[in-house]
Amino acid sequence: MSTLLLRGGRPWGHDAPTDVFVQDGVIRSIGPSDDAADVEVDAAGRLILPGLVDAHCHLDKTLFGGPWVPHPASDALADRIATERRLRSELGIPDVERITDLLTAMVAGGTTSTRSHVDVAPELGLTGVEAVREAIGRIGGRIDVQLVAFPQYGILSAPRTAELMETALADGVEGVGGIDPAGMDGDPARHLDIVFDLAERHGAMVDIHLHDGGSLGVWELELICERTSALGLHGRVAVSHAYALGQATPAEQDRVAERIAEAGVTITTAAVYDFPVAPVKRLRAAGANVACGHDGIRDLWGPYGSGDMLDRTMHLAYRNTFRRDDDIELALEAATHGGAVAIGRRPYGETRDPIAVGDPADLVVVPASTPAEAVVARPTRDLVVKGGRVVARDGVLS
């Protein structure tokens, strides 16, 4: 079928410029190539990165691409939740146009796969899932979008949410979410029972928002690891944010990191605001998988965000005080391979080159001399390739 040849670029992990040949959506060779190809691109002097993976966003809530909406809530969590509930319909959320605009920006910036949490609650039904699916249809396969049924207002706190989550899973949503089993729902064991039961019965991925801090949050993280191991869900469970882990002492971080790696759990971090950031280097040293996501982008939870995963990777590297190239590459690994593992597109614990023969041809070509420079400078992406197809050039959708 269709072929693509990137000539003379430097694939991340390869020292010298070379060619990358793609056929039927898969990388067939990395090395000097005489093949003729349907599409040839001169990548000389450019760096080739794997497609970026935004492992945690909230597409359904976004106001991206529309007029500026001043943040309407105070800093108190209760007011922020109440404000979102009150203003959703007034602002026309979920808005297929806005979601499409955001997906467009994500693709233009080189994000080739994403996991989006989508709010599921009795007052909302599955309107979020429907809107996101319509936007996905409009973006025409330029990005792989995995959905998680997310109980934003709790499961126990918002009766009938679990039934709706089950309906979403039965309807093809791939993941089941949870949120602060203690802090939000007040009954961690029961909350996790529901989440893991849904995951087991539907073969779903699990991704739990954990904002609970301190020893409470660490304890919940360990509870999640325990269930993951007990149910044989190695590689299928993520904990997002995990602020408690960022707050822990280095010794405790190392201890918990080993438990996380053993259970095959992913820590997904977004490095938002001033909240504690997951210790990427310690987690990776223990063999735990780390992914990176954008979290909310221009929504009623906060006005920030661009959809550009290199921008988010910079925040992750910066908040980890990564200065050296090899350290900054750990953040980029989280935003590429780590994200692919998080959303179940690659095996947990696999050690591999960033770009290898046999990989799906999800690629980003950038004018940078090293991966670290790409993260720091965040230049406009020259080319974005999804499954062997050119989906964006010079920051604009093809």
Add this chain to the structure above:
Amino acid sequence: MSTLLLRGGRPWGHDAPTDVFVQDGVIRSIGPSDDAADVEVDAAGRLILPGLVDAHCHLDKTLFGGPWVPHPASDALADRIATERRLRSELGIPDVERITDLLTAMVAGGTTSTRSHVDVAPELGLTGVEAVREAIGRIGGRIDVQLVAFPQYGILSAPRTAELMETALADGVEGVGGIDPAGMDGDPARHLDIVFDLAERHGAMVDIHLHDGGSLGVWELELICERTSALGLHGRVAVSHAYALGQATPAEQDRVAERIAEAGVTITTAAVYDFPVAPVKRLRAAGANVACGHDGIRDLWGPYGSGDMLDRTMHLAYRNTFRRDDDIELALEAATHGGAVAIGRRPYGETRDPIAVGDPADLVVVPASTPAEAVVARPTRDLVVKGGRVVARDGVLS
């Protein structure tokens, strides 16, 4: 002399679109204008901000605009200092080309004034001052640059540094710096004696890097306030970074903020890496002045930085968890008015409109609906005006 008319823009602080008329480098009117002008610019639909002030950078050290230099040091402070000393000459630092490139980027991004610390040490002499001055000459008045003689390797720790700082001040350098009077030099009283003595005798501004954390840092901050009051230097002293203040409890922050305001000291923050950030809202509530700076940009202390002060303002707002427009405007105030106060271009404690008749015509025109949107979205600057002269358009120097 020369006149400039910005038609139909929205100056920050004015609700409706209007005209801004500039003559001889000063804003002469804000309101509908029939004046003919040498230069007319259609600013309809655009926001007009005051020129951005980068109140803390290190021009002399920058590698900006050159090839990527992977960060060569480990995380240990001693190794970072040793690495800088070792690699300076090898990398050709200070480099007038690199400094000029950075000043160019700063101007293009709307920075109209800056304070640059310049390393002064026996092994360096005043080569940094000379290089920065040559670059300033090349940039042709497009930005107001104030220099501070900065003892990067200590004053007591590096004998003869004080004499060199004095030479720099006698040669017209406007500010005298200090660095961790306890943590770097081990003798806070003696360190501050030297710094404040130089300031008094040369009528210089003071700007002290204070990384020392915890109760030590807070104590040093209070020492600095005490000397500032005792010597009548209200409005002429800044403390940069002040991590200890970011680490303090809210109650202690409030207590110290009052002392800072009373002494007329500025807190200059750069919101770098994962280091504690100054509590902007509490400081402003107490009446203390807050400024914002970029700190090092692409140098041997770290590879990050763009020279774009809206980018830096975003970091400051983000790390302060500012979501509401009025909060985000506090960060932008620090990056404009607060910076002008910090470098002595405006009186300490003055309450004023962001843009007012009689102000120097340092202005930035951006495609944004509100100041908060400008900070969050950081669009390319349509127009930058320095002293009534158009110095950049569409992100490129005029």
